[in-house]
Amino acid sequence: MKLTVNGESVDVGDGINVTELLKVQEVKMPDMVSVELNGEILDRDKFDNTTLNDGDTLELLYFMGGGA
């Protein structure tokens, strides 16, 4: 399925959850990344059981970078 991640289109396996997405995207220090799913902040506790759907738009954001 196709997702939009930080503005770029990416192809991932069907039915993966948010934790898995952070893994396949090779996000460094996933503990320091917050996730917005279709414009809403996703509770960190829900990363594991939030299954993604084709066409979802995600923002993976470092909440404490030098710019924070």
Place this chain on the structure above:
Amino acid sequence: MPALEGKERHSAIRDLIIAGLSEEIMSDKELHIETQFIHGGYEPEKTTGATQAPIFASTAFAYESAESIENVFAGREFGYVYSRLSNPTLTAFEARMTQLENGLASLVCASGMAAISTTVMTLAGAGDEIISGASIFGGTYSLFDRTLPRYGITTKFVEATDPEAYRQAITDKTRLIFVETIGNPRLDVPAIADIAKVAREHGVLLVVDNTTSTPYLFRPATLGADIVVHSTSKFINGSANAIGGIIVDAGSYDWSHARAERIHDYQKRAGKFAFMAAMRSQIHRDLGACLSPFNAFLMTTGVETLGVRMQQHCENAQAMAEWLSADSRVEETRYIGLESHPDYGVATRQFGGRYGALLTLRLGTRERSFTFLNGLKRAQILANLGDVKTLVIHPASTICREATKEQQIQMGVTPDLVRVSVGIEHIDDIKADFDDSLNKM
């Protein structure tokens, strides 16, 4: 050497920032503390091999495109933006202190007072309460007693060494308990593990000021402190050439707890980093009490010698205390390394048989104390502690003069009290200086 651009640069900066966080430095936690003082959190910089973290004397950091800086502000990429928020020289000091205090992450501030006020203002707001030991440093006492009430945050002061007193002061509005490891100038030693137990039972966060003991004597996080603060102006810096402070999150508190409601918005986004995120992206950013990169450099280099300095401070102070306590010219000598001190047992357990640099003397009257201070040749009369030099002060007329008589008693301040921060000069010279001056009284 061409400058890094775009993604390459963002990931280089990200690696630098991540180096300041626990997971990457875990492996070094097995090292002895003396080694961590020197190597903790910093490896020679890659492009030049510089063995000290360079001073990045730059207010802001340039980007090659509007898109690139937008990505950093949005959080899609790591990047330094503006030195009130962060700066690579500050990151290097934070990384070292995170490791030294067994923490999760750290934030440096302009001073110890900035570290304490930023911590409390992040966790409490109008209508909230905090609980503090009564025998704390005068500046912190004033912050809690006079300044924070103007913003609706009130403090209940309790007997610092009595865990039950903290328990009895807890209400639904309590947001944190604040404790100093060695009360100043009362030199009382709260049992951190016992107070941590009370705090844990009620879900209250425990903040410990470790300025006077330093990580050389003791790491409060190992006994249950949730947040550790320091005035790094003292022993950490060592040579008394810069003011600074730091806040270390031990990583032990569950930020989803109802008592942390002031930062629940951040908890959702930042999880275990909620407190750090709340400070960095709001309270610290908005209050603006940031450390200068030059001062951060002085702290990072100063802390390298903390091990040998503290060893000598402790040795000299112990020798001075034993000598003075047996001297009839002195009415009372107070030092936590003397068996006569009521908290000797707690101190011994907590600090592993080392007792720090602070001692106090009672000389009978204010006049005799003044005569003694004026007669010293080498020891310096000034309002500081933790310098390599021996320092003396009369608390009642200086650092504690704003306190009422009653508060002074709680702080252990009498009109004849002299506080000594024993330095690391040769012990015979410190003794000779004191001996001469005691003879003049």
